[in-house]
Amino acid sequence: MTEVLRVEDLRVYYHTEAGPVKAVDGVTFALKPGERFGLVGESGSGKSTIALALLRLIRPPGRIEGGAIYLDGINLLSLDEEEMRRLRLARISLVAQGAMNSLNPVKRIKEQIGLALRDHGVQMSRAEFDRYVAGLLQRVGLRPEVATMFPHELSGGMKQRVCIAIAISLEPQVIVADEPTSALDVVVQWQVIDTLRRVQEELGAAVILIGHDMGLMAQTVDRIGVMYAGKLVEIAPTRELFREPLHPYTQLLIASLPSLDGKGELRGIPGLPPSLLSPPPGCPFHPRCPFVMDRCRVEESILREVRPGHWVACHLH
Amino acid sequence: MTALLEARHVTKVFGGGLLRKTQTVALENFSFQVSGETPRITAIVGESGSGKTTLARLLLGLVTPTSGEILYRGKDLQKLSGEDRRAFLHDVQAVFQDPFEVYNPFYKVDHVLELPIRNFGLAHSRRERRAMIEEALHAVGLRPEETLGRYPHQLSGGQRQRIMVARALLLRPRLIIADEPVSMVDASLRATILGSLLKLNQEFGISLIYITHDLTTAYQVSQDIIVLYRGSVVEAGDVEQVVRDPQHPYTRLLVGSIPLPNPDRVWQGERVLGRPAGELRPVGPSYCKFHERCPFAMPMCVEQAPPLFQTDPRRVTACYLYREAPAIQPEELVGVFANGHQVQVVSRPEAQREGGAGGVGS
Numbered sequence: 001m002t003e004v005l006r007v008e009d010l011r012v013y014y015h016t017e018a019g020p021v022k023a024v025d026g027v028t029f030a031l032k033p034g035e036r037f038g039l040v041g042e043s044g045s046g047k048s049t050i051a052l053a054l055l056r057l058i059r060p061p062g063r064i065e066g067g068a069i070y071l072d073g074i075n076l077l078s079l080d081e082e083e084m085r086r087l088r089l090a091r092i093s094l095v096a097q098g099a100m101n102s103l104n105p106v107k108r109i110k111e112q113i114g115l116a117l118r119d120h121g122v123q124m125s126r127a128e129f130d131r132y133v134a135g136l137l138q139r140v141g142l143r144p145e146v147a148t149m150f151p152h153e154l155s156g157g158m159k160q161r162v163c164i165a166i167a168i169s170l171e172p173q174v175i176v177a178d179e180p181t182s183a184l185d186v187v188v189q190w191q192v193i194d195t196l197r198r199v200q201e202e203l204g205a206a207v208i209l210i211g212h213d214m215g216l217m218a219q220t221v222d223r224i225g226v227m228y229a230g231k232l233v234e235i236a237p238t239r240e241l242f243r244e245p246l247h248p249y250t251q252l253l254i255a256s257l258p259s260l261d262g263k264g265e266l267r268g269i270p271g272l273p274p275s276l277l278s279p280p281p282g283c284p285f286h287p288r289c290p291f292v293m294d295r296c297r298v299e300e301s302i303l304r305e306v307r308p309g310h311w312v313a314c315h316l317h
Numbered sequence: 318m319t320a321l322l323e324a325r326h327v328t329k330v331f332g333g334g335l336l337r338k339t340q341t342v343a344l345e346n347f348s349f350q351v352s353g354e355t356p357r358i359t360a361i362v363g364e365s366g367s368g369k370t371t372l373a374r375l376l377l378g379l380v381t382p383t384s385g386e387i388l389y390r391g392k393d394l395q396k397l398s399g400e401d402r403r404a405f406l407h408d409v410q411a412v413f414q415d416p417f418e419v420y421n422p423f424y425k426v427d428h429v430l431e432l433p434i435r436n437f438g439l440a441h442s443r444r445e446r447r448a449m450i451e452e453a454l455h456a457v458g459l460r461p462e463e464t465l466g467r468y469p470h471q472l473s474g475g476q477r478q479r480i481m482v483a484r485a486l487l488l489r490p491r492l493i494i495a496d497e498p499v500s501m502v503d504a505s506l507r508a509t510i511l512g513s514l515l516k517l518n519q520e521f522g523i524s525l526i527y528i529t530h531d532l533t534t535a536y537q538v539s540q541d542i543i544v545l546y547r548g549s550v551v552e553a554g555d556v557e558q559v560v561r562d563p564q565h566p567y568t569r570l571l572v573g574s575i576p577l578p579n580p581d582r583v584w585q586g587e588r589v590l591g592r593p594a595g596e597l598r599p600v601g602p603s604y605c606k607f608h609e610r611c612p613f614a615m616p617m618c619v620e621q622a623p624p625l626f627q628t629d630p631r632r633v634t635a636c637y638l639y640r641e642a643p644a645i646q647p648e649e650l651v652g653v654f655a656n657g658h659q660v661q662v663v664s665r666p667e668a669q670r671e672g673g674a675g676g677v678g679s
Contacts, residue, residue: 189574
């Protein structure tokens with residue numbers, strides 16, 4: 001088995017009065033054990049919906065409409081609620097967006113870690129538990145004293161480390177991290193990502209890092225999937241994606257990033273992402289694409305492997 | 318020559334009251350000038366808690382300095398007469414982080430654009446008003462037919478933010494103070510909005526104070542930069558020098574922590590500096606605030622806060638590692654910026670203030 005996670009044709013719609021919003025519309029990708037995979041996209045591209053869908057945490061009006069999510073060969077979408085609950089945290093865990101603000105303010109850190117363990121039926125003596133918590137905190141670079149502290153006594157970076165500690169407490173095979181550093185200062189951001197990277201390597205777990213910061217992706221993940229309007233438009237190894245982006249959206253996105261290597265022209269991508277209620281026919285990017293052809297306006301582009309490991313959904317390729 | 322806007326030895330302390338322990342020094346002895354003659358873009362960079370937003374609010378007159386003063390054309394901002402106050406509200410515009418809070422959800426976005434024109438009597442007819450609004454929207458890359466007549470919630474965050482830039486532009490101010498104008502905006506739009514701010518400077522000669530935590534965009538947009546750490550200037554000067562060859566250990570750490578969108582560049586983070594030097598305890602009330610995190614900390618760092626050492630003609634660094642260089646006074650900071658040398662450094666602030674007060678009466 002060379003894939004720990006395989007997502008096939010995943011579709012998640014939010015049912016609104018105006019009609020279904022196709023937040024994730026036919027997404028397919030796979031993850032090797034221990035791999036770091038980045039999902040980048042702008043707001044509304046569907047990346048956070050994928051994170052929730054992987055853990056089957058989509059709530060109404062959202063619904064997983066179709067597709068499959070295989071974790072180690074088991075289709076998560078065919079499990080009942082209780083089986084899925086047992087898999088969460090133990091096999092696949094989530095560091096949700098803004099997770100550090102969802103820590104319970106009136107419970108000590110070790111109680112919050114204990115809650116997660118008890119929920120999964122882990123039995124330990126008090127001494128064992130204290131040792132376990134201290135070890136877990138040490139893993140994410142926190143002092144053992146943090147165990148008896150309350151969230152308000154911790155800085156943002158420390159809280160985010162606690163969330164990572166909880167996410168790895170049962171040693172899952174896949175860790176999904178949704179914008180784990182978006183509210184943190186750059187110096188702290190580096191520390192948190194460094195921690196995540198280290199514990200992930202120790203566990204041999206695969207990581208899906210979700211975000212919008214191409215710089216963070218370039219420095220953190222092995223492979224990148226680029227999302228646009230609910231679809232994956234390109235997947236490539238990180239180095240190759242930056243050296244030779246194939247999809248026009250990826251090209252423009254990379255060109256719009258400011259660098260420190262010299263002052264350039266500040267150039268954004270003209271136009272706006274489409275409404276997911278009534279996406280344009282054909283390629284979703286065609287209204288903004290500088291290379292648009294007649295075909296793009298009518299015919300959907302399918303994600304195809306154009307060279308080994310490099311997938312792109314564009315009629316140019 | 319009087320500066321358009323000047324901060325003179327400004328300190329802002331929050332909280333405290335009688336309980337000294339709970340006081341927070343948000344900004345300490347900060348001096349800076351924006352010239353009325355030469356349009357410049359100055360970036361003020363710092364992390365959360367650096368005092369950068371407090372500085373923006375001080376410069377806009379939204380908070381009062383604990384000590385020191387903010388002067389608009391030589392007059393104390395807190396004591397402006399009605400007419401001067403109007404002139405200030407015209408000359409200095411603000412663009413904030415979250416544009417949604419600025420809008421009244423019950424009014425169409427046209428409202429925020431019409432209001433300043435009416436308040437300042439800029440247009441003589443409806444047609445003229447409409448033309449002004451359309452011109453301002455074009456200047457920030459928005460199509461009037463897609464923007465006007467809509468409610469705030471019908472526009473994207475980027476569109477709302479650009480309308481705020483357009484609004485600032487309508488008044489043809491002398492200075493725009495932009496506090497994190499793009500931190501809530503997606504990458505592809507970020508460049509567009511920063512580009513429109515840059516255009517205001519180049520085409521309309523408007524000065525810009527760009528306040529941000531993001532060194533990369535600060536580098537792209539500005540000519541001068543001031544790096545703040547916990548309320549103090551740690552390094553300032555020409556942006557090419559400060560960002561591409563940082564001197565202060567804190568600036569080095571900041572630059573090293575930026576994840577660059579280039580997989581071949583190494584992302585170093587705290588490894589740039591290594592472990593802190595050791596246990597040094599502040600001896601007096603004045604010390605380098607970075608000493609706890611600094612691997613180069615020396616006993617002198619905790620005895621007295623370092624002054625600004627002028628290490629290059631266009632750069633100062635508040636660090637004893639550069640103590641060979643001549644030290645300058647905080648109010649001389651503006652002299653290290655390009656074009657800043659035209660601005661006369663006033664050695665006797667008292668005399669200057671009296672002259673300014675005379676001006677208010679006339």
